[in-house]
Amino acid sequence: MITKRYTLAEANALLPEVKQNLEQLQELSHKLEEHYIHYRKVKAGHTELSGELLFEMEGQMDFMQFELQLYMQNFARRGVLIKMINPGLIDFPGVMDGEEILLCWREGEDRITHYHGWHDGFAGRKLHPDA
Known part of the structure; x- marks a missing residue:
């Protein structure tokens, strides 16, 4: 359930932080x-010796997924919706x-200038009257 509602000014003020967090998420x-991909290659050539390596790689992937x-x-805690990670597409x-x-907001844009309805999606974007 979404409880936070942003004005255009509030969303644009938060955008620099959102961009930075998105870059970290993308990385x-x-x-x-x-x-x-590396794990799948190692697993495809699996030998007895690669068992420990696979176990270690699985643990690393689990940790990365947890971080993600x-x-x-x-x-989500800020009420910001990530529609796509790459390229970044974010809704407020x-x-x-x-x-x-x-x-x-779409990655590459300097600021938020568009909006759309909940069911319109990106294709239904319109220029915000205050932009």
Whole structure:
């Protein structure tokens, strides 16, 4: 359940921190993906000697997944919705003219200038009148 509602100004003020957290999340996600690919290669060539290595790699992946969940929970605690990690697509719940909206930011944009309805998605983005 979403309890936090952002104004455009509040969401834009939080954006630098969100961008930094997203970069860290992206980096961790990339490392986990690379680690998993390496793990699959080691597992495909599995020998008795690689058993310990596989066990260690599985533990590292478990830890990375736990870290990833913590980052996601940090966004959720602020009421910020991550729609995509790569490229970054983030929504901030808000209200405009009495209607529930999502202030929408896409990686590469300097600030939040668009919004869409809860069921419209990215394709339904509209320029925010205060942007």
